[in-house]
Amino acid sequence: MDITPPLPIAPTLRSEMNHGGPLSATQAHQVMLYCALDAGCVPMDPPAVQAVVRLAQLDYPTVQAVIGWITTAATRRP
Structure with missing residues (x-):
């Protein structure tokens, strides 16, 4: 079961991405x-x-953990 929340694509970018709906989990x-x-x-x-x-x-929880590490590292920069 995928728990990645859908990330909609802005209508102005849909034609550039050739995508008609929400992104797949991997794309998100x-x-x-x-x-x-x-x-x-x-x-x-x-x-x-x-x-x-x-x-x-x-999976989404793992990606969220990596994003948390990136965010923490970025906020600790001098």
Whole structure:
């Protein structure tokens, strides 16, 4: 059972993404991870993008834990 809450796509972006409805769990996880990394000013290189893709395939509680770690690390920066 998937407990990932649906993340709707803004209507203005639907045509660009060729997507007519809510994101899949993996896609939603990718968006949440990218947002957390962006908010933490973490630069993205190809290995980091691959890590996000792999992490996004995990279950929602695990992704939320990783996002919590990113957020905590970002708020502890000097």
